[in-house]
């Protein structure tokens with residue numbers, strides 16, 4: 001049994017959990033994902049290979065990659081105290 005690297009108190013137990021990820025502002029929920037869960041602090045550690053598969057799933061359903069990172073320069077508000 002592995003000791004939790006976060007709290008160093010609890011131990012990691014294999015459980016099936018709900019994996020949630022926010023991807024480009026969209027919440028993706030996948031249920032029944034095997035993970036190691038700390039029985040003390042509740043930190044979840046996902047099997048990297050499994051999560052890799054999930055990432056693939058998530059990536060395959062992405063629509064567009066172009067996200068506006070730069071906002072158009074909005075009007076500059078002048079000091080309103082006149």
Ligand SMILES: [Zn+2]
Nearest residue numbers: 004007038041
């Ligand atoms: Zn812990």
